[in-house]
Amino acid sequence: MDNFDAMARRAEELFLAGVAAADPGQAVARAMEAVRADPPAKGGRWVVIALGKAARAMAEAAIKALPGASVLVVTNYENAVALAGAEVMAAGHPVPDDAGLAAGRAITARLRSVQPEDRVLALISGGGSALCPAPVPGISLSDKAEVSRLLLGSGADIGQMNLVRQTLSQLKGGGWLRLSAAPVVALILSDVPGDDLRVIASGPTVAPIGTRADAAALCRQLGIWARLPDAVRAHLDAAAPAVADLPMARNILVGSNALSLAAMAAKGATLAPEPLDGDVAAQAARIVALMGQLLPGQPLAFGGETTVRLTGTGLGGRNQELALRVAVLAEAEGWRDPWVFLAAGTDGRDGPTKAAGAIVGPHTVTRMRAAGFDPMDVLARNDSNPALAAAGALLIIGATGTNVADLAVALRGPV
Known part of the structure; x- marks a missing residue:
């Protein structure tokens, strides 16, 4: 198992701890x-x-x-x-x-x-x-x-x-x-x-x-x-x-979302200074900036809810779009070390899809392109779901029976 797999497992573990607390x-x-x-x-x-x-x-x-x-x-x-x-x-x-x-x-x-x-x-x-x-x-x-x-x-x-x-x-x-x-x-x-x-x-x-x-x-x-x-x-x-x-x-x-974040902190996550709130593109840029400051293996947890202004008619959800935007920005930054970003809804469903959200990393955008998807075109059409599915990046956990908005986890470097 490479570092990405271990980091993805760690991110999902923290997310599920937040869901359990709700x-x-x-x-x-x-x-x-x-x-x-x-x-x-x-x-x-x-x-x-x-x-x-x-x-x-x-x-x-x-x-x-x-x-x-x-x-x-x-x-x-x-x-x-x-x-x-x-x-x-x-x-x-x-x-x-x-x-x-x-x-x-x-x-x-x-x-x-x-x-x-x-x-x-x-x-x-x-x-x-x-x-x-x-x-x-x-x-x-x-x-x-x-x-x-x-x-x-x-x-x-x-x-x-x-x-x-x-x-x-x-x-x-x-x-x-x-x-x-x-x-x-x-x-x-x-x-x-x-x-x-x-x-x-x-x-x-x-x-x-x-x-x-x-x-x-x-x-x-x-x-x-x-x-x-x-x-x-x-x-x-x-x-x-x-x-x-x-x-x-x-x-x-x-x-509440705050209680879920407290449970994630109890499992070793550092809490982000501000909640996820507002335009998804702006939040993605903020997340990437914060990820650039993380110590190797330090998980950073976010909670809240972004907003998306639709410019297309594709299939997706705010968490899938947030994760894809983070992946695109991380590639633009030229990151070579292992990194992971997970964003998902605590109810187990993101938008009109079966996915709770997505887990992205260094290979996500490359795999997406290899499958015939242009990430910027995907974002312009609000069509993140099929592209993330092609990249193997969707997080599917089923209905959880609870709902305290969204949670996200960022990691860089080996765990």
């Missing part, structure tokens, strides 16, 4: 004492609604702690496995679909059914924004799907995307609280940099990020306003009606 079942189990501190009143019951990519694992832990609870799980297709004691619904991600529309209706019905003596336990994780579309009147599912596609290709970060999503939804931005006659406690697994609870799954149990006017101004800034469906532009331009103050809820953060 185990959603353990996160919920640790928080149950706080949940049980406010039990249902006499004659009441627990109503558990779990939403997001980690919903099933979170719900499984809640069922063990709250036997007899009414439980609804809404998650993505990859994680939708039957669970005793719960109704499990699967839906599309990242673009909402008809199954998600049905899931949104089911969540609405559950919330409307609760009584003041009941207690609602909301289990929230990343991916929830797309999984339960509940369009405001006048907006169709196809309108929402088109908005999602435009935002995904605009270079918007997750906070900006969810600002727009909230203004078009009856369930996001505190919508669960308005529907429930019972008190709500939420356990939240964060997939966003900075752990802003308003952004995670578009904040079903917290106040909105902003207003319709804020969302309209953002869409103009992103250059997508003219391409939005007519009904969406009309809604965002209309004055919002007055609404009552949002009911209170207890929102408890139980897992």
Whole structure:
């Protein structure tokens, strides 16, 4: 085994340690004492609604702690496995679909059914924004799907995307609280940099990020306003009606990207001074600059989420594009010593592909060219997946059942 293979194994080991630290079942189990501190009143019951990519694992832990609870799980297709004691619904991600529309209706019905003596336990994780579309009147599912596609290709970060999503939804931005006659406690697994609870799954149990006017101004800034469906532009331009103050809820953060990075540090990684945040090309340049300062065998760990502005119609994801950009820049630097860079999503899926991300090194670009791919053309078309597959650089681990954004590991020199 050469140095690259050993380094790649080390990088993957650190990444998987970060994923393990985001185990959603353990996160919920640790928080149950706080949940049980406010039990249902006499004659009441627990109503558990779990939403997001980690919903099933979170719900499984809640069922063990709250036997007899009414439980609804809404998650993505990859994680939708039957669970005793719960109704499990699967839906599309990242673009909402008809199954998600049905899931949104089911969540609405559950919330409307609760009584003041009941207690609602909301289990929230990343991916929830797309999984339960509940369009405001006048907006169709196809309108929402088109908005999602435009935002995904605009270079918007997750906070900006969810600002727009909230203004078009009856369930996001505190919508669960308005529907429930019972008190709500939420356990939240964060997939966003900075752990802003308003952004995670578009904040079903917290106040909105902003207003319709804020969302309209953002869409103009992103250059997508003219391409939005007519009904969406009309809604965002209309004055919002007055609404009552949002009911209170207890929102408890139980897992995050920062906790995963701490686990990687405990395994010997040095943590990068700044998170992965913003344009993928700029982040790749920053990573290569930091890699140039590493000691031989010193692993450097990153966490966060980059953004990609689509200029083509290829197949890929932000982590695959980040890894390829790092490989191209490293070649331009003329690096000859062994080096490795891994970038992947903690949910096991990067964009609309089966890969979690990629592991690249000194041979990646050479192998890519030998297979007939021009790296710069690939990047211009946002078509990193087939090129990385040809180079043997994809990281495929399957759905993990959790989601705390992305993790990356860089190494130079022998381990």
